[in-house]
Amino acid sequence: MQKRITKLIAVAAMSLSVLTELALAGPLLEATKNGKPIRLGYMIAQPTSFTSQSGEPDGMINVFAINVLKKMGHSDVEGAVMDWGGLIPALQANRIDIISAGMYITKERCSSVQFSDPMLVLPxxxxxxxxxxxxxxxxxxxxxxxxxxxxxxxxxxxxxxxxxxxxxxxxxxxxxxxxxxxxxxxxxxxxxxxxxxxxxxxxxxxxxxxxxxxxxxxxxxxxKNWLALAFRKNDSDFVKAFNEAQKAYIADPKMMPDLAPYGHSKDMVPGTKTASALCQ
Incomplete structure (x- = not known):
């Protein structure tokens, strides 16, 4: 009897843990778990963000984002092109999942989106x-x-x-x-x-x-401007994982060869600045 009660308690605890995880998961993490693609939103602005001749998201920031997402295990990515002023409304309306258009971290924007840690610093x-x-x-x-x-x-x-x-x-x-x-x-x-x-x-x-x-x-x-990817405010869990993968990618010797064709240089590496510090 005691063993059965212990087993029931363990099963209940496991179920509660799963339910808690589901409750805390943001919409982007839930979407990827359900096999949906990650949608990048960007404006055409070479060399940072544009669409390749084959119709794929291209440019320094799109390539950076795609390679970080690959480190997280996400390879199903789509692109959506729009005017600059439509990017944040599209993100908030769940028409895109990430803004990959070279958006500067500003206090005003920090009230509307959650930024990843900086990926670039530019004058x-x-x-x-x-x-x-x-x-x-x-x-x-x-x-x-x-x-x-x-x-x-x-x-x-x-x-x-x-x-x-x-x-x-x-x-x-x-x-x-x-x-x-x-x-x-x-x-x-x-x-x-x-x-x-x-x-x-x-x-x-x-x-x-x-x-x-x-x-x-x-x-x-x-x-000087600190550029980052922008996410919905309720995707904190995904942003946390993205920041960890981004650190690994920035430290990876492959990053510079990946981004050099788009004009990236070592002077653009952002150092240790964080989005939370820049949003203060």
């Missing part, structure tokens, strides 16, 4: 007309000259520009990179602030020869 630069006629090298120059800054909706440099004194009236908000370049070409805007790697990729992919990139060393030190 900001300005894209300006060839010859830099207004002599714009940083946000302070834009503010002092009253120049017009063009930015895709939701881009972090918008808030950085405001912090350095650029008036709201002089920030032109547009849907994406195509519209920003058009504004620069037409003279409706004077500069576009973005990361160095995105600026290089954008001018190369668009065969743009009428513009140039400013020297990143002219930007203030505190405008």
């Amino acid at each position: 900001d630069v300005l894209i300006v007309p060839k010859g830099n006629p207004k002599k714009l090298y940083n946000y302070q120059d834009v503010a002092m000259t009253g120049a017009v800054l063009a930015e895709p909706a939701g881009y972090a440099p918008i808030e950085t520009a405001k912090r350095y004194g650029v008036s709201v009236e002089n920030i032109m908000i547009l849907p994406g990179n195509t519209q920003v370049l058009a504004a620069l070409r037409s003279g409706r805007a004077d500069a576009y602030a973005t990361s160095l790697i995105e600026a290089e990729g954008l001018l190369k992919s668009s065969n743009e020869t009428s513009m140039e990139i400013t020297d990143p060393s002219k930007m203030p030190e505190d405008t």
Whole structure:
């Protein structure tokens, strides 16, 4: 009788443990357990995120995310392309599972998504007309000259520009990179602030020869940007496992050869910064 009671208690404890695990599991972990693919959401922005000719997610950040997910045992991955401003709403509406578009960790975004620990650190630069006629090298120059800054909706440099004194009236908000370049070409805007790697990729992919990139060393030190993958707030369990796998991938000698074709360099390795510290 005693043995039977002990066995029943053990079975009940095991059942409770399984139920507790299921209750605590976030939607992404549950989806992968049920055999569903992981959906990456991104904007077309070479070389960080784009779609290959075969229709697969490609670019530095997509390749990074896919290789980290493989270390976790997840190989079924799909991509969804959308405008920058639609990424967080799509994540919150469960239309995608991870934002893999080179999103900067900012306090404002930390209230809407849960970031992985940083995967990259990048400086900001300005894209300006060839010859830099207004002599714009940083946000302070834009503010002092009253120049017009063009930015895709939701881009972090918008808030950085405001912090350095650029008036709201002089920030032109547009849907994406195509519209920003058009504004620069037409003279409706004077500069576009973005990361160095995105600026290089954008001018190369668009065969743009009428513009140039400013020297990143002219930007203030505190405008360095920490890039990460973004997840839903209730996917903490998955993010914790992702961070562990990401550490292993960053330490893996294979990472640099994997990402070098997209412009990755050792200067972009993020060090020991954590998302929780950057969200404070």
